[in-house]
Amino acid sequence: AQSVSQHNHHVILSEAASLELGCNYSYGGTVNLFWYVQYPGQHLQLLLKYFSGDPLVKGIKGFEAEFIKSKFSFNLRKPSVQWSDTAEYFCAVNKGAGNMLTFGGGTRLMVKP
Amino acid sequence: DAGVIQSPRHEVTEMGQEVTLRCKPISGHDYLFWYRQTMMRGLELLIYFNNNVPIDDSGMPEDRFSAKMPNASFSTLKIQPSEPRDSAVYFCASSLAGVGTGELFFGEGSRLTVL
Numbered sequence: 001a002q003s004v005s006q007h008n009h010h011v012i013l014s015e016a017a018s019l020e021l022g023c024n025y026s027y028g029g030t031v032n033l034f035w036y037v038q039y040p041g042q043h044l045q046l047l048l049k050y051f052s053g054d055p056l057v058k059g060i061k062g063f064e065a066e067f068i069k070s071k072f073s074f075n076l077r078k079p080s081v082q083w084s085d086t087a088e089y090f091c092a093v094n095k096g097a098g099n100m101l102t103f104g105g106g107t108r109l110m111v112k113p
Numbered sequence: 114d115a116g117v118i119q120s121p122r123h124e125v126t127e128m129g130q131e132v133t134l135r136c137k138p139i140s141g142h143d144y145l146f147w148y149r150q151t152m153m154r155g156l157e158l159l160i161y162f163n164n165n166v167p168i169d170d171s172g173m174p175e176d177r178f179s180a181k182m183p184n185a186s187f188s189t190l191k192i193q194p195s196e197p198r199d200s201a202v203y204f205c206a207s208s209l210a211g212v213g214t215g216e217l218f219f220g221e222g223s224r225l226t227v228l
Contacts (some may be wrong), residue, residue: 032215042221043204044156061170091154094215101146101208101217105155 025090138207
């Protein structure tokens, strides 16, 4: 069965620290990859996405992610986090438009001021 | 742009009552998804529709749950009878299959509390 794994369930960082959240998936073949963010009490919003081209994808608010096909990974990074980045982050994968999006279990990030 | 619209935003009901959650997808989107989010189980896909037709309902917990999409601009998720373990945030999302990557656009969610 297809799956998406986020190994860090909870991460606590101080402001200005660097962030890397792991995401691995179990599909073969061509995939589309997404990171969504859910701020406290809000709905999921797209942070960034990858479907082809440069494997280093830049998203909103200074986030970026790198697709490494050989490792089936799509890790999310940010060089310097802010208190406002406190949220839950979800990695998601599908096998193209029109296909079901499978979400990872989420990573709760808390940034201490 | 109007996004995905869900109602009600909050619902508190008693065990055994019927609950109906509503969703209006983004105009022109041909896929609609219902998700449930809880602390224990995270984000779970319940059911999704393509062109108003249910495609996969394997995530629906049991027969107490039903979903319909009578037209392209409206869907309902019904729980009858409701139980305390149904307490969760229910999200509706829509997407457009013909172009792009299948990105989902989520509504604000309906927070259900069953007492």
